[in-house]
Amino acid sequence: MFYWLMKYVFVGPIVKAIYRPWVTGRENVPVTGAAILASNHLSVIDSVFLPLMLDRPVSFLAKAEYFTGRGLKGWATKWFMKGTGQIALDRSGGPASEAALNTALQVIGRGDLLGIYPEGTRSPDGKLYRGRTGIARMALEAKVPVIPVIMVDTGTMMPIGQTLPRVMRVGVVIGEPLDFSRYAGMEGDRYVLRSVTDEIMVALQRLGGQEYSDEYASTVKNRLAAS
Structure with a gap:
């Protein structure tokens, strides 16, 4: 109920009226x-606009x-994330990551839509980076299709470090x-997982035309922070 109130009564109509987002496909x-x-990941608001443009609920794995x-901002962010069905993803690895994976599989097991950012984090410069094999x-474990999604101009609307989004159209x-049914039963093969992930990233690059860099976005972020 809270999700529908957020999408159709409170947040959704206001956001659509102000920003006039568009969608194809x-x-x-x-x-x-x-x-x-x-989906590619250009801005924190990607998790806002994609669900708004679909008729079905989407649960995202969010950090x-x-x-x-x-504080107030932290409370508001947590309230919004929980209200829109987002799933907390602990990126420290080990049992925490395994628990997040199991929660995501439960979402899929219910017959719902699960949103994932294969890059693992927001792009630091607008490029499309190497995907994580999760x-x-x-x-493969859930035996479901993967639908490539490209967010357009959300990084310009609200780049990393900016508090409020600019008023402009995004798509x-x-x-x-x-x-990927041809790989049934091969989810334990790391080479297959890398091949499937790379195929997804190729589909994203062709769909959006982003420049591709074959390294992890987190590696680039750490390098930028160190310099």
Whole structure:
């Protein structure tokens, strides 16, 4: 109930009226049944605009820090994330990451849509970076299609470090589903997981035309921070 109030009564109508977002390829999202939405990640507001442009709820894996902030901003962020069905993702690895994976598989098991950012973090410079193989493992274990999604201009609207979004139009481009059923039963093969992940990233690059860099976005962020 809270999700529908947020989307259709409180946040949704206001955001759509102010920013007038557009979407193409909405017909590529199935009306029913589970699927993974694999999106590029340019801004924190990607998790706001993509669900608003779809008729079905989407649960995103969101970094755990969004749920632990302090003060008014931290409370508001946590309230919004929980209200829109986002899942806290502990990126420290080990049992925490395994628990997040299991929660994500439960979402898919209910027949719902799961949103994932394969790059693992926001792009520091607008490029598309190497994907993490967790998305491939989920897709193969759950036996669901992966739908590539491109967020357009959200990084310009609200780049990293900016508190409030600029008033401008942003868009969502949704590609055709990717079928990986040919790899059934091979989710334990790391080479298969890398191949599937790379295929997803190629689909994203072709759909959005972003410059691709074959290194992890987190590596680039750490290098920039060190310099």
